Amino acid sequence: IEKQKMYNDRVIEEFKNPNNVGEMPDADGVGTVGNASCGDIMKIYLKVEDNIIKDVKFQTFGCAAAIATSSLATTLIKGKTIDEALKVTNKQVVEGLGGLPAQKIHCSVLAEEAIKAAIDDYQSKKK
Ligand code: FES
Ligand code: FES
Secondary structure (H helix, E strand, O other): OOOOOOOOHHHHHHOOOOOOOOOOOOOOOEEEEEEEOOEEEEEEEEEEEOEEEEEEEEEEEEEEEHHHHHHHHHHHHOEEEHHHHHHOOHHHHHHHOOOOOHHHHHHHHHHHHHHHHHHHHHHHHHH
């Protein structure tokens, strides 16, 4: 019996070659979110200039779905305004990946939350 594939090829590709991985020591905003029940953590760093997200990096300690969604979500917000970035939803990210297994949808929520947390941090520092 062939084992049912958990992830589609798009997700596996994004997981193997993620964009925007890394740290950003001079970030203008940092957002860290986690799922206390499993210990998975996602951290997003933003560099903002004139209200535009000039650069974004992420560090994710989680499953393949979490890495793939971090990668796609950071790609989606790079070059966007803060307002546009706030509108990025986990649903969009999941659609961009061609779908995720139902039990992995919650991992994509981390990416949306981490972006919002990083923007919050940026906005509170600006004041
Ligand atoms: Fe931890 Fe999915 S099990 S975020
Ligand atoms: Fe924990 Fe996906 S991040 S299961």
